Structure formats: C-alpha cells, structure tokens
Amino acid sequence: MKRVLGIHHITAIAGAPRENHRFYTEVLGLRLVKKSINQDVPDTYHLFFADGDGHPGTDLTFFPWPDMGPGRIGAGVWGEVAFAVPVGSLDYWEARLQDADVTTGERETRFGEAVLPFTDPHGMSLALVESEPHADHAFTAWDGSPVPADRQIRALGGVRLTVRSVEATAAFLSGAFGFGAGERDGDWVRYTVGEGAAGQRIDIRIDPEAPRGAWGVGAVHHVAFRIPDEEQELAVREQITAHGGQASPVIDRFWFKSVYVREPSGALCEVATDGPGFGVDEDPAHLGETLVLPPWYESQRAAIEAVLVPLETTYHA
Ligand code: ZN
Numbered sequence: 001m002k003r004v005l006g007i008h009h010i011t012a013i014a015g016a017p018r019e020n021h022r023f024y025t026e027v028l029g030l031r032l033v034k035k036s037i038n039q040d041v042p043d044t045y046h047l048f049f050a051d052g053d054g055h056p057g058t059d060l061t062f063f064p065w066p067d068m069g070p071g072r073i074g075a076g077v078w079g080e081v082a083f084a085v086p087v088g089s090l091d092y093w094e095a096r097l098q099d100a101d102v103t104t105g106e107r108e109t110r111f112g113e114a115v116l117p118f119t120d121p122h123g124m125s126l127a128l129v130e131s132e133p134h135a136d137h138a139f140t141a142w143d144g145s146p147v148p149a150d151r152q153i154r155a156l157g158g159v160r161l162t163v164r165s166v167e168a169t170a171a172f173l174s175g176a177f178g179f180g181a182g183e184r185d186g187d188w189v190r191y192t193v194g195e196g197a198a199g200q201r202i203d204i205r206i207d208p209e210a211p212r213g214a215w216g217v218g219a220v221h222h223v224a225f226r227i228p229d230e231e232q233e234l235a236v237r238e239q240i241t242a243h244g245g246q247a248s249p250v251i252d253r254f255w256f257k258s259v260y261v262r263e264p265s266g267a268l269c270e271v272a273t274d275g276p277g278f279g280v281d282e283d284p285a286h287l288g289e290t291l292v293l294p295p296w297y298e299s300q301r302a303a304i305e306a307v308l309v310p311l312e313t314t315y316h317a
C-alpha cells in the first residue's frame with residue numbers, strides 16, 4: 001500500500017483577515033507564502049502561512065470568514081493543531097506569547113514531550129511542542145521573521161481528533177493513509193505514519209458523549225496529508241475508495257493536486273501532492289506579496305481587489 005508521508009497542510013477558518021495575518025506573521029513569525037482567494041467564494045481571502053520556502057508540512061492556511069459564528073471542536077471536526085518548535089525553545093515562546101497578550105494554557109508533558117497550549121486571536125486551539133520533525137521534512141528559516149531562526153516553528157507537529165467510537169475511523173486512517181495506532185497517554189492514543197515523529201501524528205480520544213463539532217471561526221476546516229506525486233495520489237485515492245471513502249476527483253489547486261474525503265466520523269481530510277509548490281506562479285523571493293488569482297478570475301481582478309481589505313505588515317527585517 002501507499003502511505004502518506006505526514007501532514008501536508010492544515011486549513012482553518014479565521015475571523016478578520018488583518019488580525020489573522022498580523023498574528024501568524026508578527027507573533028508566530030511565519031511567512032505569508034501565498035495570498036489568494038477562496039476559489040468557491042472569490043470575495044474572501046485564502047491566506048497561507050509557512051516556513052521560509054513554503055515547504056509541505058509547514059503550512060497553516062486560513063479562510064477568513066469574520067461573519068461566521070464561532071466554531072466548535074467536537075465529533076466530526078478536527079481539534080487542536082500543534083506546531084513543532086526546537087527542543088529548549090518553550091521558555092522563549094511562552095514569554096513571547098505572553099508579551100503579545102496571547103492566552104496561554106499550563107505547560108504539559110504529552111507523550112514525553114513539553115507542550116504549551118495557546119489560543120489564537122479568533123479562538124483557534126493551538127499548541128507548541130518541543131519535537132523534532134521527521135526525516136522527510138524540509139525546513140527553511142524565514143529571514144523576514146521577527147522570531148530568531150533557531151527558535152522558529154519547524155513544522156506542523158500533529159492534530160487532535162475526538163470521536164464517539166474509534167473503530168471505523170482507525171480502520172479508515174490505516175487502510176486509506178497508512179496510520180497505525182501507537183502509544184497511549186491518558187485519554188489520547190497516538191496514530192502515526194512513518195517514524196511517528198512531529199508531522200506524522202494524529203492524537204485521537206474516544207468520548208461517546210462528545211457533542212457534534214461545527215465549522216466556524218477558530219475551527220479547523222480540513223487536514224491534508226502529503227503524497228509525493230500524482231501517480232501515488234491516485235493509488236491512495238483507490239485505497240480510500242476500497243475502504244468505503246467517498247473520494248473527490250483530483251482537483252488542481254495550482255500549488256498541489258488534491259483529493260478530498262471525510263473519514264467515517266465526519267472530519268474532512270485531503271491528500272495533497274508535494275509539488276509543484278508555491279514557487280510555480282511567483283518569484284520565490286516575493287511569495288505572498290501580490291494577490292494570486294485562478295486564471296478564470298483574472299478578468300475580475302479589479303473588482304475582487306476592491307472588496308478585499310489590504311493586509312498590512314508592520315514588521316520588516
Ligand atoms: Zn487543503
């Protein structure tokens with residue numbers, strides 16, 4: 001079977017786009033690597049935050065939909081998203097987040113690693129975990145970041161999911177993507193692929209009484225998993241179908257090719273190719289500086305730009 005390499009990107013729903021942009025670039029120190037629009041809702045942004053080169057596995061993307069109500073983590077909706085940071089950097093990060101008036105939780109040890117939970121300005125549950133990414137993961141420090149290179153976020157570390165019963169979800173994640181059940185820590189069981197390092201983890205908790213989750217501001221929309229190329233993506237698509245998943249056709253997202261499916265508890269998953277990447281339609285030195293539109297929207301550029309609020313960057317290296 002084909003196994004995914006780990007997490008490719010995670011997409012969530014944000015509130016106001018300027019607050020979202022300011023937090024992820026100026027507080028968390030990520031690079032805005034693509035400024036585009038929602039292909040189905042062209043008067044709203046789709047913003048992509050990642051490492052210096054926009055590598056797969058570093059990318060948290062947002063649909064800023066400030067008019068939507070708050071989201072709710074629960075059955076069928078992905079939970080907290082963890083970022084991997086260098087071992088020994090949590091003291092720096094805790095001080096940095098508190099200086100920026102970010103709501104932080106108590107430090108925890110999860111699966112033997114130090115974790116700092118926190119919440120973004122729109123209520124999204126996040127965590128920083130001191131953990132090394134897997135061997136297939138590539139990272140480039142962003143030299144425009146206000147965070148020093150040796151403290152920067154290295155990767156998306158993992159994601160949590162609460163289910164009412166686990167059997168169907170576990171069988172699907174295994175058969176379609178190659179995730180296997182591993183260690184338990186308290187209520188959580190870690191499902192891993194590859195080495196099970198940061199970027200290759202889904203932590204699942206069973207709660208038969210869990211309320212249904214809901215998409216909304218602060219909620220994860222979907223989690224995408226890495227596959228090297230389109231040929232292997234088609235093989236994974238067949239695995240999805242063979243395990244009862246309703247797979248979408250392959251959709252060209254310009255920077256990668258995608259297949260979407262809901263796992264049995266309802267959480268939306270995607271498989272995304274590593275290439276061609278964010279440099280396919282912009283100079284890598286100037287990613288994210290201009291609004292990138294799908295070709296069929298180019299004729300409406302002036303009208304689209306007129307309704308999008310400009311994003312301001314106050315920090316410059
Ligand atoms: Zn996606």
